Amino acid sequence: QVQLQEWGPGLVKPSETLSLTCTVSGGSISNYYWSWIRQPPGKGLEWIGNIYYSGSTYYNPALKSRVAISVDTSKNQFSLKLSSVTAADTAVYYCARLGDRGTYYPFDYWGQGTLVTVSS
């Protein structure tokens, strides 16, 4: 059973960079796309971006100028950096796998999520 676990600072100051890592266990990071998704308190889900195990990335156009996702296959991890954060970036951040279900690619495994608060 694939499991994902996010980890990183729970508090980030305004204008600084948010950094999170997702560790994948129970399966290889290879041959899949991996994603970051966030959810502000009391609001809906927002897709942040995807990365293939080889390093190809796709980002939400609304966040593209501030986002960088990277992968470390040797550690079975992938990471998120979001720069110049404001209070609007306060959210629960989820990592997820973009599953290969035949011709369909849903988010089939999710981490438990980690709350990141942007505050001075």
Added chain:
Amino acid sequence: SSELTQDPAVSVALGQTVRITCQGDSLRSYYASWYQQKPRQAPVLVIYGKNNRPSGIPDRFSGSSSGNTASLTITGAQAEDEADYYCSSRDSSGYLHYVFGSGTKVTVL
């Protein structure tokens, strides 16, 4: 990018049937996937593709699609089905970009 529109809330009597809809231009090209989210929990995939359920998802959950609208139907709703439900699909950009609907709160009466 694209937007996916969902009704904010619906209610259903215990044991009855409820349908949740999701509208958006991208759904003319891509199937939606559906996620159930209970309070303080991560979303769980319940339907993907034409009408596919991951293992462990009860068969009272089903999906359908027509034109720019995708639907999730719960037939014989149970108390444990009370949750927020989100649709998602690739957007219309041609890239591997995704979009989520705004979510529907399902209350089981």
